[in-house]
Amino acid sequence: MGVERPTLVVVYKKKWGNKVYMKVFTDQPTPDKILLENTKLIPKGAEILDLGVGESFVKRYKSKHKL
Numbered sequence: 001m002g003v004e005r006p007t008l009v010v011v012y013k014k015k016w017g018n019k020v021y022m023k024v025f026t027d028q029p030t031p032d033k034i035l036l037e038n039t040k041l042i043p044k045g046a047e048i049l050d051l052g053v054g055e056s057f058v059k060r061y062k063s064k065h066k067l
Contacts, residue, residue: 005029009057011065015045020065024058 008025023042028034031051034041042048050061061067 006053007055009052011050011061012046012048022067
């Protein structure tokens with residue numbers, strides 16, 4: 001029996017610049033590890049613009065942030 005993990009979608013900007021990036025995680029059980037300051041999942045000093053749990057947020061954030 002495998003444990004199903006939710007899809008986590010993170011939209012962020014790096015410390016320098018205005019380009020918006022989107023990253024999809026399927027291996028994280030909760031968004032807690034992504035939100036930590038000392039994480040290596042997103043660049044250090046990145047500003048998280050949106051965070052969603054579920055597949056539907058991929059399409060929604062692509063259109064919202066024009067990715």
